[in-house]
Amino acid sequence: MDDLRLALLLNAVSPQVGGVLVRGEKGTAKSTMVRALAGLLPAIRVVSGCRFACDPASPDPQCPDGPHPVEAAAVSERATSLVELPVGVSEDRIVGSLDLERALAEGVKAYEPGLLAAAHRGVLYIDEVNLLHDHLVDLLLDAAAMGRSYVEREGVSVRHAARFLLVGTMNPEEGELRPQLLDRFGLTVEIAATREPEQRAEVVRRRLAYDADPEGFAARWRDEERALAERITAAQALLPQVVLGDAALRQITAVCAAFEVDGLRADIVMARTAVALAAWAGRTRVLAEDVRIAAQLALPHRRRRNPFDAPGLDDEKLDETLQQFAGQEPETDPDTDPEDDPDGDGPHDSGPDGPDGPDNGGGGGGGQDAPSEPESPAEAASDSPSDAGSAGEPGQAQPQQSPSAPAPREAAPVAADQPYKTRLFKVPGTGEGVQGRRSRAETDGGHTIRAQRPTGVLQRLHLAATVQAAAPHQRARGRSGRALVLRKDDFRQQVREGREGNLVLFVVDASGSMAARQRMSAVKGAVMSLLMDAYQRRDKIGMISFRGSTADLLLPPTSSVEAGAARLEQLPTGGRTPLAAGLLRAHETLRVERLRDPMRRPLVVLVTDGRATGSRSALDDARRAAGLLAAAGTASVVVDCESGPVRLGLATELAQHLQGPAVALDELRADTVTSLVKTMVGTMQNSKRNSKRNSKQTEAA
Known part of the structure; x- marks a missing residue:
């Protein structure tokens, strides 16, 4: 939890850092940490009666409740607000609502402020930010970036200040944010529950103690919280005096260039974070260690090159870049803070932070590896195969585990071909989903x-x-x-x-007839391409595989396309082809999902060669199962994986029973369709030219 704690405190010191995105598994006290921050922030002075919390020292000239004459305005003081955004919130509730009847009938701008106005000069907390609709997330991040909320509706215009500390939490298993949205969060932190029994026991003890006596528990930690709040105030006062030297700035820009992050937002965020780190440590100059910690907080979510890359940072590459562009600063900078050490312990646990030592399992060593420590448990707990390739010690430990692992199952999965842009498949009709x-x-x-x-x-x-x-x-x-x-x-x-967005349910044939190595690589590459298409189109996905004698639900319907890619990579092949079992499992999965999410229409993508084995009536059973899906109104697409000079056309026949199209594996690419259309158009144009030329020659003759 050290990284999360530090990231929140740095934003409290310097709100210009841009907020925090907290990624982690369920039950890791993400929400508890964020709510605790509001109690540490200093009180603010506001104009009495202003619904938008205007600062008496510099009131907003465009405030709907203004103008506020400073000399005549009554001034009051109140605690910093923490505004929580519900998952099911509407746009009107976020930006505020207008009384349209009065606006039309009387020409009066009767405006009711929303949550953005309530969060001004405070903290806006979005739990499960990845579950919000995209247009709402865009609206929130635009307001956070501009510091102002705009309401433009039917010729009525209202605008007000909306500067707040934006904090979002999410469970990656429930879906990812788009890279464009990830980039708008200043810092990101990966957290996971500790695997140390003593630390877990201490968490349980404190929770039980709080349940037994909430007031007594709060009183026990009141002095430590007061000291931490005073340190935040002191760091805020010191912040304008911190100097970001040229050597540190070169390190920042070199690190961003080395990790190939898009745009320049990362450079700016890193610079602001490094300055805040120096102020938090009580220094007036940015050191190389500040730059290193800033990179570990500001870059992991910006280095993703495709949707299936897990956030992370190569520590060895980071250290090499910092050393290469260090200049003379590490040798000449004095150690102005006696509590700061070369291992970065100072920014985490120095000064009044000491009382939080028990949270780290006791002792001062908990802060020593704070920038990198949360990455290791996250990598150990992740199901994604991309995590195994991370640099550093976790990656070096992999070869030691492989000899003892059972060889047959590890050798069975085949790597997928490179993904590509696929054709667009739609659900017929008009829906009412998200x-x-x-x-x-x-x-x-x-x-x-x-x-x-x-x-x-x-x-x-x-x-x-x-x-x-x-x-x-x-x-x-x-x-x-x-x-x-x-x-x-x-x-x-x-x-x-x-x-x-739809529910795309992949039903993948993993039987022996699909097990040819090159063929299965192409099949996995096709499914991976369809997964990427589902990610870009904001779909939920699910995955079923059938082989041997049963069909398995590898991935229940979820918004985490990254989890789907991980399951696909580890998909083994071999055995018979229980095609009917796969279709029946799909029918049952969709029946249950309709009860949970009735507005989201499904699309079944069946990847198979159409062969069914197991009994004499296996093919008839598969046709009857396909009829069940069609009778339920389920839209389906069959990706025909049959290859070779002799083709039976079983997949095409199955598509007829599903009442959906059949697409050959080599026709799935979007560029293949484009090339085919261009070829057809070119052929038609050439035919017309030849016809005109022949006509002219005939007339001349």
């Missing part, structure tokens, strides 16, 4: 296709349709003046059509 990028649906985003009477609270006013509905009745309603006389029945709401 926003995504695959199938047509009526969603909150997209373009307006019609207007209708609202069935509940009016959310998206259709102005033209509302005016048209009210206009014929103005004389009967005794209209006088310019304002329209509106009734509740006049209001019309926009119906927008956009794209939705």
Whole structure:
């Protein structure tokens, strides 16, 4: 937990660092840590009666409750606010809502502030940020970056200051954030529960002690918390005096270039973090160790090159880059902080932080490896095969484990070919699911296709349709003046059509007929490509494999495409082909999922050569199972993996029973389809030219 604690404190010292994204497994006290931060932040002075927490020293000139004359404004003091954003929050609740009836009828800007206004000059905490809709995350991050919230609706404009410390938590098993959104968080921390029995026992003791006497427990730690709050205030005061030398700045830019991060945001965040680290340690100059810790907090989530790369940093490469661009600074910089040591212990546990030592299992060594310590348990607990390739000691330990592991299962999986851009498969019809990028649906985003009477609270006013509905009745309603006389029945709401995310359920044939090494590599490469397509289109995914005599649900429906890639890499092959069992397992999985998420429409992707073994009626059983899926209205696509000069066409026949298309494995690429279309267009154009040329020659003759 040292990295998380440090990242939160650095943002408290310097909010310009840009917030923290906390990634970790469930039950690791992520939310508890964030909520505890608010109690350590100093109180703020506000303009009395201002709903937007304006600072009396510099009130917002565009504040909707303003203007605030400084000399006449009453000043009050209150604790720093912690605003929690629910997962099911709406856009109106975030940015605030307008009284549209008063705005249209009276021309009054009646604005009700939202959560962004409440979080101004405080902490905005988003639990399970990866489960929020994309447009809401975009809105939050834009406000965090600009420090201002904009509400633009139907010609009414309101804007107010919204500067806050943004903290998000997420469980990667439930889905990932897009790289563009990851980049907007200043720092990221990977945490995992400790595997040390003594530390776990201490956590249980403290929790039981709190449950037995909450007030007494709080009183026991009050002095330590007060000391920590005072240290935050002292670091905030020292921050403007910290000097970022040229040598440290060269190290920062060299590290960002060495790890090939996109853009320059990482350089800026690293610089601000290093300055905050120096202020936290009580120094006025940035050292190389500050740069190293800043890199470990600011770069891991920015170095991902594709959706299946796990966040992480090569410590050996980081040290080499820092040494290469060190210059003379490490030799000439004095040790101005007696509690700072070369191993970086000072920024974690020096000064008033000492009382938190028991959290680290006792002793001062808990802070020594704080920048890198949380990475090791995260790597040990991860299912992703990419974690095994991390540099440093965890990667070196892998060869020692492989000789003792059972050879048959480790040798069975075949590596996937390189992924590629695939064709787009859609669910027919128009759905009403969550926003995504695959199938047509009526969603909150997209373009307006019609207007209708609202069935509940009016959310998206259709102005033209509302005016048209009210206009014929103005004389009967005794209209006088310019304002329209509106009734509740006049209001019309926009119906927008956009794209939705679907549940893509992969049903993969892993039997002996698919086990040829090159063939299975191509199959895995195709499924990996479809997984990447699902990630980009914001789908949930699931994975079923069938081989031998049974079908296994390798991955229950989830938003974590990274977990799907890990399961696919470890997929063994061999045995018979229980095709019917795989289809029946898919039918049952979707039946259960419809109860959990009824609005999300499924798409079954069956990857097979169509052969079924196990009994004489195996193929008939598979056809009947396919009929069950079709009868339930499940959209399906069959990826035909049959190869060789003699083809039976069983997969194509199975697709007919599923009432879906069949696509050959070598036709799955999007560029193959594009090339085919270009070839067809070119052939048609050449044919037309030849026809015209022949006609001219005939006329001339």
